Amino acid sequence: MIAQVSVSGGKDSTATLLVALETLPRDAFVATFCDTGNEHPMTYEYIGYLAEATGVPIKTLKPDFTDWWWHRRDYVRDHWGRPHKNYPDGVPQADIDRVLSFFEKGPTGNPYLDLCIIKGRFPARRSQFCTQFLKTEPSNEYALELIEKHGAVESWQGVRAEESANRAKLPDREDVGGGLTIFRPILRWNVDQVFAQHRKHGIDPNPLYKLGMNRVGCMPCINAAKPEILEISKRFPDQIDRIEEWERLVSTASKRGMSSFFPAPLGNRGDLMGRNIREVVRWLQTQRGGRLVDMFKAQSEPLMCSSAYGLCE
Numbered sequence: 001m002i003a004q005v006s007v008s009g010g011k012d013s014t015a016t017l018l019v020a021l022e023t024l025p026r027d028a029f030v031a032t033f034c035d036t037g038n039e040h041p042m043t044y045e046y047i048g049y050l051a052e053a054t055g056v057p058i059k060t061l062k063p064d065f066t067d068w069w070w071h072r073r074d075y076v077r078d079h080w081g082r083p084h085k086n087y088p089d090g091v092p093q094a095d096i097d098r099v100l101s102f103f104e105k106g107p108t109g110n111p112y113l114d115l116c117i118i119k120g121r122f123p124a125r126r127s128q129f130c131t132q133f134l135k136t137e138p139s140n141e142y143a144l145e146l147i148e149k150h151g152a153v154e155s156w157q158g159v160r161a162e163e164s165a166n167r168a169k170l171p172d173r174e175d176v177g178g179g180l181t182i183f184r185p186i187l188r189w190n191v192d193q194v195f196a197q198h199r200k201h202g203i204d205p206n207p208l209y210k211l212g213m214n215r216v217g218c219m220p221c222i223n224a225a226k227p228e229i230l231e232i233s234k235r236f237p238d239q240i241d242r243i244e245e246w247e248r249l250v251s252t253a254s255k256r257g258m259s260s261f262f263p264a265p266l267g268n269r270g271d272l273m274g275r276n277i278r279e280v281v282r283w284l285q286t287q288r289g290g291r292l293v294d295m296f297k298a299q300s301e302p303l304m305c306s307s308a309y310g311l312c313e
């Protein structure tokens with residue numbers, strides 16, 4: 001049996017890694033980091049720092065969607081022209097040609113962006129395919145490799161009960177079957193204990209916390225709250241520029257020629273058409289903007305990632 005410690009660059013997973021370091025022989029665990037391609041550069045640097053400071057190599061799990069990319073190109077070519085309930089005469093040939101010529105350029109190599117281009121949209125709270133394909137599945141695939149080699153895997157997850165009502169219901173230990181168990185060593189910890197664990201080992205937390213971020217993970221996360229998006233726009237305008245460019249690329253690959261990073265207010269996707277991240281930020285800064293701002297008011301506290309695996313902070 002071997003333990004697999006999931007590291008995200010956030011405070012909780014770092015504390016979990018430090019618990020493993022304290023309590024397990026060095027050859028009884030491995031550490032993994034899921035690279036979504038949507039992390040802040042400081043998080044990538046932090047993962048390198050953490051590996052060096054703890055002496056624990058951190059294996060990066062980064063999915064490659066090249067095969068999916070070409071399947072999607074073929075699907076667009078062979079199926080989009082057929083009648084469909086939303087397109088009784090099929091998708092217009094000009095739109096098919098636009099999307100096909102985009103796909104002919106080949107994948108970008110950024111997992112988050114390639115996944116969104118293939119899907120023709122960004123993930124949303126009710127369609128959180130980012131967590132599934134960028135974190136859960138790569139982690140599970142690696143766990144299967146470990147199970148083959150070591151017979152069983154104990155997956156160490158840095159989630160805490162006080163983070164959300166859903167996480168409060170989780171057990172400390174869970175038998176998933178097939179040789180996989182989940183262990184949550186810091187489930188009952190509070191945030192002070194988490195930072196105390198860093199200090200005890202002389203490990204710095206991810207510097208993003210000192211720069212106003214509530215959590216560390218995708219920059220931004222689709223579940224980011226209004227204050228967090230504002231903070232990102234002020235401190236890291238380059239990340240907003242990047243998302244704006246991603247919106248342009250995903251739009252080009254989508255049927256309707258438009259896609260925005262944040263979902264529409266009140267679940268009405270049509271309302272957000274043409275409202276890109278730049279516009280969202282502008283509205284949040286000015287506290288204007290009607291329904292869109294209303295949506296973010298309802299979300300003034302950050303939502304938690306719904307993954308029971310706790311792979312997103």
Ligand code: SF4
Nearest residue numbers: 130217218221222312
């Ligand atoms: S951090 Fe947010 S955007 Fe990133 S994979 Fe998790 S839910 Fe998706």
